[in-house]
Amino acid sequence: MKILSIESSCDETAAAVVEEGTRVLSSVVASQVDVHHVYGGVVPELASRKHIEAIVPVVRQALDEAGIAKEELDAVAVTQGPGLVGALLVGFSYAKAYAWGLGIPCVGVNHLEGHMSSIFLGAKGPEFPYVALLVSGGHTSLYYVTGHTDYELMGQTRDDAVGEAYDKVSKMLGLGYPGGVVIDCLAQKGDAKAISFPRPYLDKKAFDFSFSGLKSAVGRHLKENPDPDEKRLCDIAASFQESVAVVLCHKLMYAAKVKGCQHVAVVGGVAANSRVRQLVGEAARNRKLTFHTPELKYCGDNAAMIGAIGYHRFLEGRYLELNDDAYSRARLPSNTKHK
Ligand code: KG4
Ligand code: ZN
Numbered sequence: 001m002k003i004l005s006i007e008s009s010c011d012e013t014a015a016a017v018v019e020e021g022t023r024v025l026s027s028v029v030a031s032q033v034d035v036h037h038v039y040g041g042v043v044p045e046l047a048s049r050k051h052i053e054a055i056v057p058v059v060r061q062a063l064d065e066a067g068i069a070k071e072e073l074d075a076v077a078v079t080q081g082p083g084l085v086g087a088l089l090v091g092f093s094y095a096k097a098y099a100w101g102l103g104i105p106c107v108g109v110n111h112l113e114g115h116m117s118s119i120f121l122g123a124k125g126p127e128f129p130y131v132a133l134l135v136s137g138g139h140t141s142l143y144y145v146t147g148h149t150d151y152e153l154m155g156q157t158r159d160d161a162v163g164e165a166y167d168k169v170s171k172m173l174g175l176g177y178p179g180g181v182v183i184d185c186l187a188q189k190g191d192a193k194a195i196s197f198p199r200p201y202l203d204k205k206a207f208d209f210s211f212s213g214l215k216s217a218v219g220r221h222l223k224e225n226p227d228p229d230e231k232r233l234c235d236i237a238a239s240f241q242e243s244v245a246v247v248l249c250h251k252l253m254y255a256a257k258v259k260g261c262q263h264v265a266v267v268g269g270v271a272a273n274s275r276v277r278q279l280v281g282e283a284a285r286n287r288k289l290t291f292h293t294p295e296l297k298y299c300g301d302n303a304a305m306i307g308a309i310g311y312h313r314f315l316e317g318r319y320l321e322l323n324d325d326a327y328s329r330a331r332l333p334s335n336t337k338h339k
Contacts, residue, residue, distance in 0.1 A: 005307030008091030009083025021311030077310020080108030081327035155207025190238030
């Protein structure tokens with residue numbers, strides 16, 4: 001069963017064809033980074049306009065690369081929210097119309113559930129239950145996962161998301177937007193012990209996160225030690241990254257212990273981070289847990305992950321009506337239970 005999936009919640013226009021929620025026949029991502037880079041962040045109006053320009057060629061390319069005709073599709077899956085509503089509406093309206101035209105079902109999925117499902121792309125993925133850390137530009141949350149569409153929220157950030165902290169620190173350091181990859185690269189050349197930034201555990205037994213204090217600590221350090229040279233810049237990046245990675249890893253491992261899980265996962269844009277992957281990988285090995293994280297190309301926003309979760313929503317028969325709307329706010333995945 002083949003699903004065409006579409007993602008347009010932020011600054012990537014993406015389309016993919018995914019079979020049975022796991023085999024990726026194609027995955028096309030048209031990034032708008034160059035458009036927004038000069039503004040130091042995503043400009044919503046520009047994002048919507050760029051999605052309108054890109055959506056038709058991106059979908060066409062996804063079908064071409066999959067080597068199938070649109071008549072061979074069984075369903076369309078699309079991100080319904082959360083995200084920038086003007087951006088979401090482009091993919092959402094297009095997907096509904098496309099499915100309507102072909103006479104096949106269209107399923108609307110939660111972007112966060114997409115990230116959660118990215119570990120099943122081209123991989124067997126973990127057995128249930130497992131504990132998953134979702135770290136992106138907008139979210140930092142820990143979930144106890146008991147099924148493809150069943151989650152319990154264990155904790156989340158009280159202020160900045162990790163990716164947001166990366167992007168803000170990058171701005172302070174004059175490294176531009178988006179900041180995650182740049183800081184990650186510099187950090188690999190720096191000394192993580194050079195500066196002792198705070199490790200924001202809150203409480204070592206709590207599952208909530210807080211990154212705004214750490215971000216402010218970097219700001220204070222820069223005020224007291226302005227104009228860092230290249231070496232110092234790398235040390236600041238490495239020290240900041242170490243604080244982030246150590247805290248994320250600790251909370252994930254503690255969550256696995258509390259829940260008695262044998263499997264852990266890290267998903268979302270920040271799952272691409274080299275130090276997070278390394279630390280969690282080592283910690284999991286030491287505890288004999290299996291560690292699941294997407295291939296790098298499926299960490300950041302993409303449509304293949306929307307096809308992965310879309311498949312399970314399709315099996316549940318959750319089809320969209322033509323008058324269903326996109327939602328912008330961070331509504332939790334629909335089956336999420338609170339602790
Ligand atoms: O999942 P994503 O593509 O979009 C959202 O749903 O938010 O995540 C984007 C975030 C950005 O804040 C970006 O700076 C961060 O992921 N990011 C990274 C890395 N690559 C991307 N953060 C740390 N290290 C990386 N290698
Ligand atoms: Zn995302």
